[in-house]
Amino acid sequence: MKELDIASKLDIITSSLPFLKSEIWITVLLLMVIIIDLLPLKMNRRHLYLIALLGVVLDIFVLQFLVEANHQTFTSFTIVNTEWTVKSRILLDVCALLFYYFLWSNKTRYGDNDKKLSGESEWITLSLGMLLGGHTLVISNDFIFAILSLELISLPSYILTAFKHNKVSTEAAIKYFLFGAVSTAITIYGVSLIYGITSGIDLPSLQTPPQTHSSLYVIGLIFITIGFLFKLSGFPMHIWVPDVYESAPIEAVAYFSTLPKVAAAVFLFHFFENVDIINNHYLGLFILIAAVASMFIGNLSALYQKSLRRLMGYSSIAHAGFILIACLNTAEISANALFYYLCTYVIANFAFFIFISEVEKEKGNDLLESIKGTGWNNASLVWGPAIVLVVISLIGLPPVAGFTAKVLIFTSLWDVYQINNDQFYMLAMILGLLNTAISIAYYIKIPFQIYDRNTKAGLQISALNKSIIFILGLGLFILFLVPAILL
Amino acid sequence: MVTFLHYMLASAFLFSIGLAIALTKRSAIVALMGVELMLNAANINLVAFNLKNPALADGHAFAIFVIVIAAAEVCVALALIIKLFQYFKSVDLHQLNQLKEK
Structure with missing residues (x-):
């Protein structure tokens, strides 16, 4: 590694290009959407969403059939594949x-x-940019790459927050931006410290640090995690979550409660794998504290919420705690646990946000009272049970996939405890289980309100949204029955 | 003789000033300046540590990318601040109090 010069490093970078097929396709799709939007066609601009949707489906096929995974990671590559x-x-x-x-x-x-309809191609280009950033963050093996993709996820999401064009969403966007900019700056500073210690800008050079326990090294590592905790909405960087969730457009909220979290969690897992977090006591302790604190803050604040959006915001902070716990163990089983957890989280979150958007459209607000008794008419036979399944999955009880996910996560935490016999891990496990119990108290309000015996109210959900909520709820149940689909 | 320690002290100083500005100032634009100082503190570190391994020029490359990131961030921030001014008629962060717990 040390003998490399710029020319041979550039050669290595170009030789990792063939693994980037899916990212290249997303870039082409992005440019295509811009060009189609500029053409003077007499088409309905909403069809652009369909084009983007088909493009993403095609990208799944590209990843499934054209991108070949190599079984060993090349140490000097800028990407992991x-x-x-x-x-x-x-x-x-x-x-x-x-x-x-x-x-x-x-x-x-x-x-x-x-008026709000205008800007289809802006919605698509910004969100495709976030998707591209997520892809590159997942595969990055290099801090330059990781930080550029972190920004590629962040910058469009600041703009999407302000897309409602009113006072509160602009305020939320500014708050979101200031938190994001500060946490990114802290991350970059941490990377510069680590670069000084290991004199390598890539993740594998973290495996051989000169002195593992120097305080500068630990501080650098903690600084690096700050920016990713911001994307995960974990403890020290969680303050923006409720405001943004309350005032951003609902589609955007659903998107950036899922995609940045998945990308940041996967990168953090890879980062901890290289740092060898199991033997790095201080970093492990910091992540444990962040995880437990975000669970407590999320769950205890959610108890008092009356609005569904804020409730989901705090619940996503609590979920960030569980995701962080899954990142702590770097064994193969934990990678599967993390992936399974993220899948169930994405499915449940999307189903619930689609439901919230329908409630808002019908009732004009997202208060818990406005869903009172909506589950008793015939139209709700499709979505009602599905929403109940989604809520149970968010709590983590059988018979839905959320239960399996929580079991897998606590199993992986137990494995770490077996390896290093550190009492803090045991404590974190007990507090995590306690938090699952706390979360029942507020999640259960939702099915309780939907199936309120004394009130009967209607809630019209469009056929498209009804069917997707049903499919997602059913998906959670199927994942519980056959978890082998994902593992 | 200027050693790594001097560079690191200077950058840590700059970073702290930037963080203090970003956290305490009322004006959105001044807070943005604080963020810029924090990014430039990282740049000093990166360029200084590049002396350890000059053939690879990793630090220089990173510093250039950090400048690009800073420029992109300012772009988005100024656009948001213009929108903020349209609605609130000021860029005072303390007046942003529409969103709070109910």
Whole structure:
């Protein structure tokens, strides 16, 4: 490694290009959408969502059949191309797929002269940019690459937050931006410290640090995780979540409660794998504290929420805690646990946000009271049980996939405890289980309100949204029965 | 003789100033300046540590990318601040109080 000069390094970088087929296709799709939007065609601009949706489906096929995973990671490559990253990229594509379906089915029902409708190609280009950033963050094996992709996810999401064009969403966007900019700056500073210690800009050079326990090294590593904790909405960087979730457009909220989290979690897992977090006591402790604190903050604040959006915001902070716990163990089993957890989280979150958007459209607000008694008419036979399954999956109880995911995560944490016999891991496990119990108290309000015995109210959900909620709820049940689909 | 320690002290100083500005200043634009200082502190570190292994020029490459990131961030931030000014008629961060717990 040390004998490399710039020319041979550039050679290595160009030789890793053939593994980037799916990213190249996303870039082409992005340019295609811009060009089609500029053409003077007399088409309905909403069809652009369909084009993006088909493009993402094609990208899943590219990843499934054309991208070959290599079984050993090349140490000097700027990308990692293992089966694990291919799987995670497919999950990111599924996020984007659900997002475009959501946009398409929602915007079809607005009138043509609705002002908010304008900007289809902006929605698509910004979200495809986020998708591209997620893809590159997942495969990055190099801090330059990782930070550029982190910014590629962040910058479009600041803009998408302000897309509602009103006072509150602009305020949320500015808050989101300031937090994001500060946390990215902290991450970059941490990378510069680590670069000084290991004199390598790539992740594998972290495996052989000069002195593992120097305080500068630990501080650098903690600084690096800050920016990714921001994307995960984990403990020290969680303050933006409720505001943004409350005021951004609902489709965008559904998108950036899932895609950045998946990408950041997969990168953090890869990062911890290289740092060897199991033997790095201080970093492990920091991540444990962040995980437990985000669970407590999320769950305890969610208890008092009256609005569904804020409730989901706090619940996503709590879920970030569980995701962080899954990142702690670097064994193969934990990679599967993390992937399974992220899958169930993405499915449940999208189903629930589609439901919230319908509630908002019908009732004009997203308060818990406004869904009171909506589950008793015939139209709700399709979506009602599906929403109940989604909520149970978010709690983590059988018979849905959320239960299996939580079991897998706590198993992997137990394995770490067996390896290093550190009491803090045991404590974190007990507190995590306690938090699962706390979360029942607020999640259960939702089915309780839907099936309230004393009130009968109607809630019209469009056929497109109803069917996708049903499919997602059923998917969670099937994943519980046959977890082998994902593992 | 200027050693790595001097560079690191200078950059840590700059980073702290930037963080303090970003966290305490009322004006959105000044807070943005604080973020820029933090990014440039990282740049000093990167360019200085490049002396350890000059043939690879990793640090220089990274510093250039950080400058690009800073430029892109300012672009988005100024666009958002213009929108903010349209709605609030000021860029004072303390006046942003529409969103709070109900």
